[in-house]
Amino acid sequence: MKASVSTPLALTSQHCTEDVDECRLQPNTCQNGGTCSNLFGSYVCVCVNGWSGPDCSENIDDCMTAACSPGSTCIDRVASFICLCPHGKTGVLILRRYSELNIFDIFFL
Numbered sequence: 001m002k003a004s005v006s007t008p009l010a011l012t013s014q015h016c017t018e019d020v021d022e023c024r025l026q027p028n029t030c031q032n033g034g035t036c037s038n039l040f041g042s043y044v045c046v047c048v049n050g051w052s053g054p055d056c057s058e059n060i061d062d063c064m065t066a067a068c069s070p071g072s073t074c075i076d077r078v079a080s081f082i083c084l085c086p087h088g089k090t091g092v093l094i095l096r097r098y099s100e101l102n103i104f105d106i107f108f109l
Contacts, residue, residue, distance in 0.1 A: 031057040032078075050079025 022043040023029060023036035030036045030045035034056030037044050047056035063074035068083035075082040 029055060031055050 019038070019040050021038045023038045029043060030047070032051045033048040034045040034051065037046065045054065045056050047053070050060055050062075052058045052060050059076065059078055061076050062079065062081040063076045066074045066081045066083065068074045068081075069085075071086040071089070073084040073086075075084060
């Protein structure tokens, strides 16, 4: 995920014609393994899987799209989730996709 951050126009050199590299000026601008790319007057963070936001500091809530069974509890992690089974139930979540129909079946083993 990319997030662009505008900064006040910062130019350097005798005639103020060279763009300031915000990524070098603030080496820890992008968090959690994100990569900083300098732009004219700003920068952009390219976040690794599981993170978002202008500085890659926001954990994406994988439970928003999780396929936990009804009654189970979803626990969000970074770029993954865990389904906690209700009392008296157990199993491993298996998600099988029928590619030609784009239909999903959920099984507990």
